[in-house]
Amino acid sequence: MRIKFGTDGWRGVIARDFTFANVERVAAAIAAYLSEKSQAARGAIVGFDNRFLADKFAEAVAEVLLRWGIPVYFPERSVPTPVVAFGIRHYQTGGAVVITASHNPPEYCGIKFIPEYAGPALPDVTERIESLIESPPSPPAGVGRALRHPFRPQEDYFAHLLRLVEGDKIARASLKVVVDPMFGAGIGYLEEVLRRCGVSVVTIHDWRDPLFGGDLPDPVPSRLGELAAKVKETGAHLGLALDGDADRLGVITGEGHFVTPNQVLSLLCYHLLSYRGWRGPVARTVATTHLVDRIASAFGVATKETPVGFKYLGKLLREEGCLCAGEESGGLSIRGHVPEKDGILAGLLVVEMTAVHGGSLWRLWEEVREKFGEVVSQRRDYRTSAEDKERILRVLASWAESREELAGQKVVERITMDGVKLVLADGSWVLVRASGTEPVFRVYVEASTEEKVDRLHETVKAELGL
Numbered sequence: 001m002r003i004k005f006g007t008d009g010w011r012g013v014i015a016r017d018f019t020f021a022n023v024e025r026v027a028a029a030i031a032a033y034l035s036e037k038s039q040a041a042r043g044a045i046v047g048f049d050n051r052f053l054a055d056k057f058a059e060a061v062a063e064v065l066l067r068w069g070i071p072v073y074f075p076e077r078s079v080p081t082p083v084v085a086f087g088i089r090h091y092q093t094g095g096a097v098v099i100t101a102s103h104n105p106p107e108y109c110g111i112k113f114i115p116e117y118a119g120p121a122l123p124d125v126t127e128r129i130e131s132l133i134e135s136p137p138s139p140p141a142g143v144g145r146a147l148r149h150p151f152r153p154q155e156d157y158f159a160h161l162l163r164l165v166e167g168d169k170i171a172r173a174s175l176k177v178v179v180d181p182m183f184g185a186g187i188g189y190l191e192e193v194l195r196r197c198g199v200s201v202v203t204i205h206d207w208r209d210p211l212f213g214g215d216l217p218d219p220v221p222s223r224l225g226e227l228a229a230k231v232k233e234t235g236a237h238l239g240l241a242l243d244g245d246a247d248r249l250g251v252i253t254g255e256g257h258f259v260t261p262n263q264v265l266s267l268l269c270y271h272l273l274s275y276r277g278w279r280g281p282v283a284r285t286v287a288t289t290h291l292v293d294r295i296a297s298a299f300g301v302a303t304k305e306t307p308v309g310f311k312y313l314g315k316l317l318r319e320e321g322c323l324c325a326g327e328e329s330g331g332l333s334i335r336g337h338v339p340e341k342d343g344i345l346a347g348l349l350v351v352e353m354t355a356v357h358g359g360s361l362w363r364l365w366e367e368v369r370e371k372f373g374e375v376v377s378q379r380r381d382y383r384t385s386a387e388d389k390e391r392i393l394r395v396l397a398s399w400a401e402s403r404e405e406l407a408g409q410k411v412v413e414r415i416t417m418d419g420v421k422l423v424l425a426d427g428s429w430v431l432v433r434a435s436g437t438e439p440v441f442r443v444y445v446e447a448s449t450e451e452k453v454d455r456l457h458e459t460v461k462a463e464l465g466l
């Protein structure tokens, strides 16, 4: 079986593709990669989430690395992906492997590889690992078995987070927050760091359940009913949910509104630029709201656009001094933190914004909307057959070449870094791309009203035969 890394790691169905034999093949390729990059002696962290057998798969990975002479840092229990990324810097390791399928359904598992730069692996790295999987390497001759160390970064991670937020302001606001780690690896992190900031915390779904209560550990509105109910019942200011490996965040306000990741990112840009007075470019993916651009330009800073995938945003955080970076799918990070998306940090920042803006995130959103104008963003996903996929890709190629109008509007820009994005004369836009994590096409639309968004969605659907 050919193993391919998608938008963020390799994912497969447990027992069908995701078998111990395949996991060991990937582990050997990663060991060979670390060796050829002269990173082996620094060792690697092996983390895992709360999925079925994830700890056992992690043991199998650790065993391969140890046989390759690579020291392994191994946690006592599941650990969030961003904490593993933080651990790379903290323990100065040559990289990390995380056994996780993030927010995928319970029958999935996966492997993320994080190189020594502490952000998701870029394509040049994963392509090299893929080719090493195909030509199975063996450990260099004469290499001895390496040592295994405990991985316990929690206290240092909390101290680091508390340096990134204004804990005193949070403490003074006397907030109440409901935290929902969705049975995942984030259990014990967000609630703990919030309590240390003096927040009164209520938790739900804070025990390991490899079936995630019978659904996906994905903090989207359809999965946050119990969180919303708990926010209402307890009169909390906020409800915060983490996905399965705690790198993404879902937000419910005290008024009961779901705040989309596009809105959270826009609020964060505004907060960092206005309240904190930070300066520097802002980074977003091609699928993320242009409200971010409007806010950035009002403060005289640039916006940088990347393909979908936090790996590209991580690179900008590392190399371009961006003050924050985030994406429509719910991941963000800020300057001073690891270049990996972090739902725990995002949760703390949302609490900070709520605290310093009078206890209501929704009021802050209304302020932003008033200042920068109405923006409606919506994504629709379409499952297609392999034949349809080919046909749609051909149509998209022609759009990329020469599409001049859409729904009666002039196309003013065609962006082809990931799928095809058409920017229209009135500032609205449409992006169509094949997902790198699911067998679907994603259609993203942004415009000034719901009616315009609907119309653009219907036009694209009809034209592409979705």
Ligand SMILES: O=P(O)(O)OC[C@H]1O[C@H](O)[C@H](O)[C@@H](O)[C@@H]1O
Binding pocket: 007, 008, 102, 308, 309, 310, 311, 327, 329, 331, 434, 435, 436, 437, 438, 442
């Ligand atoms: O749209 P896709 O290719 O499925 O990617 C959706 C998301 O997948 C993963 O969660 C990646 O870590 C994200 O960076 C990406 O935005």
